Amino acid sequence: MSSTEDENKSTSLFESRFMSIALMLCLLIMCAIFIVVINSIFGTPAALEVLMFIAIGIGGGMVYVLTILLIFIQRKAAAGRNIILYSAAIILILSLIISVTLKFAIGDDAGSWAFIDASSVGLGVTTGLAITYLVLAMFRSKLVFRDEKIEESETEVEIGDKFGEINEKE
Numbered sequence: 001m002s003s004t005e006d007e008n009k010s011t012s013l014f015e016s017r018f019m020s021i022a023l024m025l026c027l028l029i030m031c032a033i034f035i036v037v038i039n040s041i042f043g044t045p046a047a048l049e050v051l052m053f054i055a056i057g058i059g060g061g062m063v064y065v066l067t068i069l070l071i072f073i074q075r076k077a078a079a080g081r082n083i084i085l086y087s088a089a090i091i092l093i094l095s096l097i098i099s100v101t102l103k104f105a106i107g108d109d110a111g112s113w114a115f116i117d118a119s120s121v122g123l124g125v126t127t128g129l130a131i132t133y134l135v136l137a138m139f140r141s142k143l144v145f146r147d148e149k150i151e152e153s154e155t156e157v158e159i160g161d162k163f164g165e166i167n168e169k170e
Contacts (some may be wrong), residue, residue: 020081021137024130027088031127038116048122057124058131065132084133088126095122 031054039047065084072080095118102114 014097020085021134022126023088024083024134026127027130028134031123031130034123035117039045046144050116053120057121057126061128061130062127063128064125065129065136069136081133084129088129090127091122091129093135095119095125098122118167 007139034056035047035051038050061141064087068087069080073081099118099122102118103111105111106114
């Protein structure tokens, strides 16, 4: 029974890590396509402006990922990874809602540019999440890849050491 549980656990961990990395690669591709489309429709100056807003978002996304992973360093690695993935989805949806709201609230060309700029920042933040997570995963950082068995055995050793110290004092 334990071999079946270990097999299911390793399969779910692999699928979770694999899906995380695959989704982050899709975000990077989506960002590149967005820049290419803006460049082909509006020209190079507009694409550079979009690139600037994406760069601002990337910086924020990198800080967010590192903060979340450092907060969850004492807990399970999967919790931090799931928060990052759900955050990416929420940020994309919120940036789309804000962009559409700006488009129709402002109107004319200014509304179109507000739509593009807000979308650029939202896409930049999610791309920052993706870049940071992929770099950490590529170098097999301890923030992304932690064995839960090692974490459990460290806890058992600490408890055993404390129990031994209590027995020695008596």
